Amino acid sequence: MPELILASTSPYRRELLQRLRLPFEVVGPQVDETPLEGETPAAAAARLARAKAEAVAAGRPGALVVGSDQTATLDGVAILGKPGGHERARAQLRAASGREMVFHTALAVVRRSDGFAHEQVVETRVRFRELSDAAIEAYLLAERPYDCAGSAKAEGLGIALLAALDGPDPTALIGLPLIALTDALCRAGLPPLRGLE
Template identity: 50%
Template sequence: MTPRLLLASSSPYRRALLERLGLPFTTASPDIDESPRPGESGNQLATRLAEAKALALREQFRDHWIIGSDQVASLPDGTLLHKPGTHEQAARQLQESSGHNVVFHTGLCLLDATTGNRQICCEPFKVHFRPLDPTEIDSYLRREQPYDCAGSFKMEGLGITLFERLEGHDPNSLVGLPLIALNRMLRHWGCNPLLAAD
């Protein structure tokens, strides 16, 4: 069984990850408020936003399985890191992360728009940043310009040079879509990417 899949995201990173499963899909961008609620943890925020993204497109795509995902990074003190948007904010984030462990929470929701049934999880992934000096941070940002990435780096590029080690179940979740968990959800509903028709 190959359902009609919709990725509720305009992210080129998530699109590239989902393509790896070899299933046909379309994309659409949900319009939701991504502001954190008072006292909301990174795990709670990522999970809530992943579900909200999928639900936001349910009326338009009633015969689809909708994949919603969102990522939030948090410093050891609980401070949330968002997409920096600017060089200055990215430099500030990387300086705050320098020498620390940052946890990336990637929320995932698979919604059957027809029935309303959904599977939801949040995949944590810990990044151990090495100590970074301001010259390294500035050079990295000017070379890669990761201003649309939570945490201010691209793990699949030069961002790997910022770390001492990585710790987690699925490195894809660090890029923005936990493929191991998504594959498990798809198989649970009877869609095995390995057995899908070509």
């Protein structure tokens, strides 16, 4: 069976990849995630997903390496990085109240030994409810989503903050688009289910 490596230290991406029931290894990529001047959020996510996959693939040319990155925009303006703490998370959710956030989740799958490469950006539109300060505070204290873009974990209690979701793959919002990844794995000769080839 070909080697499969997840180029990420994200526990969310690890949990998602486990759903496909393929054996894989996790290797943390060493990549500078500083945004480039003038780079769109979608382009930044795509560049970083590719850089993560390539960084790990450089040392493991025969492995199929999966990289992913996610950025979010609110009314077209980038939300840079994860909040990292309570105050920034509160500010992100106050800003998002009653508005639409767009998540750009990029996937890159590479294998150097045969030149295999698949790249894709999956977009998910999320409309937030009108959020009171009390609701924001209660949510942040309950879930502490300080390592999540947009400060809301849709796979957890954060779903209560949302009014609507629109996108082709619900797992993209969590951080790894499994529908796109399954397509790439099938093309690379590593389908999660026999007969999907």
